[in-house]
Amino acid sequence: MPSNWGYVLAAYGIAAVAFLAxxxxxxxxxxxxxxxxxxxxxxx
Amino acid sequence: xxxxxxxxxxxxxxxxxxxxxxxxPREAVQGNVxxxxxxxxxxxxxxxxxxxxxxxxxxxxxxxxxxxxxxxxAAAGELGVLFTGLTIVSGSIWGKPTWGTWWxxxxxxxxxxxxxxxxVGYLLLRRxxxxxxxRARYAAVVxxxxxxxxxxxxxxxxxxxxLHQPSTILGPERAPIDPAIGLALFVNWLAxxxxxxxxxxxxxxxxxxxxxx
Amino acid sequence: xxxxxRAWIVLWKDLLIERRAxxxxxxxxFFCVLLLFLFQFxxxxxxxxxxAAVPGLLWxxxxxxxxxxxxxxxxxxxxxxxxxxxxxxxxDKSAIYLxxxxxxxVLMAAVEILLAVxxxxxxxxxxxxxxxxxxxxxxxxxxxxxxVGTLFAAMxxxxxxxxxxxxxxxxxxxxxxxxxxVSATQALLLGQPLADVAHWLKxxxxxxxxxxxxxxxxxxxxxxx
Numbered sequence: 278m279p280s281n282w283g284y285v286l287a288a289y290g291i292a293a294v295a296f297l298a299x300x301x302x303x304x305x306x307x308x309x310x311x312x313x314x315x316x317x318x319x320x321x
Numbered sequence: 322x323x324x325x326x327x328x329x330x331x332x333x334x335x336x337x338x339x340x341x342x343x344x345x346p347r348e349a350v351q352g353n354v355x356x357x358x359x360x361x362x363x364x365x366x367x368x369x370x371x372x373x374x375x376x377x378x379x380x381x382x383x384x385x386x387x388x389x390x391x392x393x394x395a396a397a398g399e400l401g402v403l404f405t406g407l408t409i410v411s412g413s414i415w416g417k418p419t420w421g422t423w424w425x426x427x428x429x430x431x432x433x434x435x436x437x438x439x440x441v442g443y444l445l446l447r448r449x450x451x452x453x454x455x456r457a458r459y460a461a462v463v464x465x466x467x468x469x470x471x472x473x474x475x476x477x478x479x480x481x482x483x484l485h486q487p488s489t490i491l492g493p494e495r496a497p498i499d500p501a502i503g504l505a506l507f508v509n510w511l512a513x514x515x516x517x518x519x520x521x522x523x524x525x526x527x528x529x530x531x532x533x534x
Numbered sequence: 535x536x537x538x539x540r541a542w543i544v545l546w547k548d549l550l551i552e553r554r555a556x557x558x559x560x561x562x563x564f565f566c567v568l569l570l571f572l573f574q575f576x577x578x579x580x581x582x583x584x585x586a587a588v589p590g591l592l593w594x595x596x597x598x599x600x601x602x603x604x605x606x607x608x609x610x611x612x613x614x615x616x617x618x619x620x621x622x623x624x625x626d627k628s629a630i631y632l633x634x635x636x637x638x639x640v641l642m643a644a645v646e647i648l649l650a651v652x653x654x655x656x657x658x659x660x661x662x663x664x665x666x667x668x669x670x671x672x673x674x675x676x677x678x679x680x681x682v683g684t685l686f687a688a689m690x691x692x693x694x695x696x697x698x699x700x701x702x703x704x705x706x707x708x709x710x711x712x713x714x715x716v717s718a719t720q721a722l723l724l725g726q727p728l729a730d731v732a733h734w735l736k737x738x739x740x741x742x743x744x745x746x747x748x749x750x751x752x753x754x755x756x757x758x759x
Binding site for chain 2: 682685686689692693694695699702703705706707709710713714717733734737740741744745748752755756758
Binding site for chain 2: 280281282284285287288289291292295296299300303306307310313314317
């Protein structure tokens with residue numbers, strides 16, 4: 278049986294990219310929300 | 322609290338990688354490619370947990386009309402699709418060297434793909450409705466139908482076709498499993514559940530803040 | 535008014551509308567005829583290939599016709615401002631669902647029988663010998679399709695991009711019904727006895743029971759919108 282490390286690497290790589298992308302997506306949304314809340318607080 | 326959970330999850334993932342690549346032995350039949358299992362199986366278990374929470378959130382909302390339940394369902398639905406997608410991709414990559422093909426219409430692959438489609442539809446529905454109460458109600462109904470449909474899909478697809486290796490974790494026919502592999506699986510499952518809890522908590526918090534604006 | 539009476543009134547109203555405004559039903563039937571042409575063109579003139587594909591094509595036709603028919607089952611209520619009227623109906627709202635469901639089943643069954651006869655004639659398949667067991671499969675499959683379809687149609691009627699969202703929500707949920715009915719139809723057309731497809735019939739019956747129960751329980755939440 279060959280090692281097939283390439284396949285293992287691809288699977289874990291895709292998972293890492295997906296998790297990081299989702300994490301960054303959440304972080305960006307949280308920052309945008311915080312900025313909007315701050316703007317609203319200043320306006321009030 | 323959420324931040325701490327994030328760090329614990331990151332630590333868990335590191336431990337999972339160590340267990341999967343450092344501690345668990347090279348599998349005799351499939352070789353190193355079997356190590357994809359430490360990603361594939363925890364991902365699908367987490368996806369089922371997520372769909373269970375979509376069901377719970379839907380029932381909770383219809384019973385109490387509190388938005389918190391809807392936020393739970395929305396966050397869990399999104400994560401369920403993410404983890405189901407990872408299950409399909411990792412399974413496909415695992416299938417290429419072991420079965421010789423990226424995709425076969427075998428029972429488990431097909432039912433996972435069907436689940437993926439059901440919950441993508443769920444997310445699409447949520448996107449298309451503006452009114453928060455109508456969105457929560459409709460999404461709850463689709464979430465309930467989707468969840469009770471899971472066993473029906475499972476049996477229909479199973480009778481339709483079977484090629485997959487018997488499920489190692491779920492199912493009555495427990496295949497003999499190397500204790501080291503079992504331990505590595507357990508550590509990775511725990512790490513994925515922690516990561517899921519972290520994402521869920523952050524996603525729900527964002528939804529809560531969005532409702533206040 | 536009793537529960538059954540209220541369900542009956544909704545059913546009667548829908549059937550009456552369909553009978554008076556025949557355009558919709560006629561267009562749906564014509565659509566089925568066109569499907570026959572399309573399947574023929576897609577598969578070519580080879581008789582054997584067509585015969586092998588008939589169970590799948592038949593149910594694909596039923597599902598496509600069902601999508602069109604079910605999708606508009608609540609449009610009349612929305613366009614004529616009858617939604618409020620339905621909402622304000624006293625008593626258990628699931629009676630409305632039951633009436634709508636039975637009405638949809640009747641309409642779909644009519645379209646399906648016609649489509650099946652056309653299939654039998656044009657593709658030279660013997661649907662008559664196993665007619666009774668096929669009818670059972672058809673009935674169970676139709677209930678499964680219509681039960682979720684009616685619920686989702688009520689929901690998507692109120693949503694923008696209705697035409698797109700309805701099939702996108704309904705089709706994945708209906709995969710078990712499609713698998714069970716196609717497999718059972720295939721076996722019956724090959725001359726196997728009804729006992730050989732008993733597991734599919736049980737699955738269909740169980741699925742129907744679950745879908746109808748969920749529909750009855752959740753319809754009032756859909757109607758609110």
